[in-house]
Each structure stands twice: as structure tokens, then as C-alpha cells.
Amino acid sequence: MRGPLPGTVRAALIIAGKDLRSELRRRTALVSAVVFAALILAIFNFARDPTSLRADQLAPSAFWITCAFAAVTALSRAFAVELEHGALDGLLLAPVPREALFLGKFLGNLVFVLVVESIALPLFVLFFNVSLNGALPGITLVALLATVGFVAVGTVFSALTARVRFNELMLPVLLLPFMLPPLAGAAQVTAALLNGRPLLESAGWLRLLLVYDIVFVTLSLLVFPALFDE
């Protein structure tokens, strides 16, 4: 465990790397998450009254709801895959702190969800006829701020529900309330940016998202080890 980085961070990076590598080799989860996101975006366009609501008015909410659902499906398998062939027991027996396991899983999930979001964004621009008009840096920032927080909580709940009955239903029931603040902020800021308003006007939301991230990443890191305290 000697190296330029502290042991915990190194172990976390190794775990995240392992997850992302196995994801890149199989690609089933990534492909299905992207197709899933594309489908929701397409269906959203038809789940409205075209005579009273223009597609671009619905666009920010459609994009963020899509990202939320895609993230839930991705998170639901983050720990479920570790149950196959007893891989989780192997991870738990490895001489790394539980915090490293959380950080590794969190980083892996974060990269995964961000990749899905970055593939969904061009589709969203295409389907909803949105012109970004230089809003891309702002949207990237708010996407990062919103995603970090709910992926942290989602990683804890993913580990928590993996071994529980009805886990595919339990995860959204527990996680969706935690998505309200990030999604509300992300949708508001995205809408303001698409309307050509400056990013600084949304400083209040960005601050809220940042505090949310700090609180929930810290808290998740603290409570995560309790899940495996046997």
C-alpha cells in the first residue's frame, strides 16, 4: 500500500478502475442505460399536449427526469453485480478500509452517470430542438454539482438495497426523495441558462447544490461502513 497517494485513495481508485474496466468490456449496462435515456427523452416528447406546450418549455424537466431515472437504473446494479459469484465477500475481505470501498464505488458510479448524461445531452438538444447558445459550460457545471450529491446517497442505498427483498423497487422509493433538491436546482438553472440568462443569476441554486454535495458526500462516507459492520 506504499505509493504517492494515501492507501485509502489508492484503493478507491483501484476499485473504481475495476468497475469501469469491467463496464467497458461488457458495455451492456452502458448501452442499456443510454438506450433507456434516449427512450425516455423520446417518450417525453409525446407525453405532452403539443397545442398548449412547446417542446422547449418542457425540455429542462425532461432532461433531468431522464437523467434521474437513468441514474437509478445504473445505481441499482452497482452492488447487485458484486453479489454474483460472491465478489462482494472478496471485496470485504480485502485489506482496505470500508471508506475506500465507498469512495471507489462512488467514483465508478459518478463516472458512469456522467457518461450517460453527456451522451443524453446531444440527444436532448436534437429531440427538443434546443440551441445551447454558449450555455454548455454552465450546464456542465450544474450537472456536475447535481450529480455528485445524489450519486453519493445512491451509492449508499445501492449497497443497502442489494441484499434486501424487492430491491429494484426499494432503491427508487428511498432514493427519489433525495433527488428533489438536486433535480429542482439543476432544472431551474438549466432553464435559466437556455433562456440566455447569465450563470451568476443562479448563484443561489449553485450554492445550495454545493452545500448538498458537501453534506451528503461526507455523511455517506461516514455511514457507509455501518452497512458492513458484521
Place this chain on the structure above:
Amino acid sequence: MLTVAGLLAVAAAYARAIMFTSIEAVQGPAQKIMYVHVPSAWCAFLAFILVGICSALYLWLGDRRLDTFSEASVEVGVVLTGLVLITGPIWGKPIWGTWWQWEPRLTSTLFLFFLFVGYLTLRRAIFDPAERARYSAVVGILGAMLVPFIHLSVYMFRTIHPRPVVLNPEGPTMPGSFVATLLFSLGAFTLLYLGLVTMRYGLGRLRELREARHVPVA
């Protein structure tokens, strides 16, 4: 005993609210729903804060009684938030002209209700008592931290909820008799909350005893 006292006190609070407190000039009789709505909301939030604290203490101390208390408090909390969510729209229809309004306190209460229900659903899905206690504590801690964020997020939308009428920086904006009735009702509901939680806690302890003797729980 506490529950009986609580029920009697709530009945007395109703009597005082209906018969001995004057009718509000603008809102009319609809205002009286406040004497149920506000105390329920306060007690529901009290229930939730206690769950957050007990969950954190459980992960630290590992005392099973803390878990049993959290479960009891959540169950009573579900009833109380349910009560807030029922009385709110009944008052909102004549006064706001709408049953539902996405406003910070209403939304926080609704999500409190969702969190409580999610917490109880999770408990039902886990058999091992120690695992159930640890998992519930994790959800309890995260949930307790979430509520202020929901409140803030919705606050950044426009609100039409009445401003706090008692804990207001400029002092109570209600006549003294209204405040007295409200405080009386608050005391009654707190008593009822404590009574119900104590009863439910006793039941939880009995269930633990039975689990310890390996008798299957129905």
C-alpha cells in the same frame, strides 16, 4: 396511561378550540383547523428529529432500544404527517381556493411522509434484526439531513403559506386567546405523541423478547 392522558388532553383542546375560542374574523371557522394542523406538524417534526438523533446514537452505541424507539417514533410520525396532509388541504380549499399548493412546509411534510413510509417499507423487507437496525439507522440519519434541503429548495420557489404566527420575529400575530388555545393543543398533541410512542415502544420490546426466544413473528 400517557396515551389516555394525551387523548383526554386532545379532547379538551378540541373543546377549547371549538367552544371557548372566538371565530377568526377573516377566515371564519376554517381557521380552527390550525389547532390540529400546527400541533400535528410540530410533533411530526419532533418525531423525525428524534429518529435522526436515535439513528446516529444507534450506530455509535449499538443499543437496540434506540432502534426500537426509532421504529416507534416513525410509526407515530407517519400518522401525524398523514394528519397534517389531510387537514392542510381541507383548510386550503376555502382559504387559498386550492386543495394543494407546492409550498415549502407542505412539500417538506409530504416528503417527510414519503421518507417515513420508505423507512417502514425497508424495515419490513429485512429479517435479520441487527441488519435491519443498522440499515434503518443509515436511512434515518440521511433522511433527517434531507428535510432542511427540501425545505430550502422549495423555498426558492414562491410561497403562499401563512407566515409563522407564534414563533415570529415580531412576536405573535394572533390574539392571546388563539395563542393559548394553540399552545394548549400543542401540549396535548405532544402528550399524545409521547403516549403512542411509549406504547409502540413497549410492543417493540415484547416483540424483541419473542424474537430472542426464536418464536416466529407473525
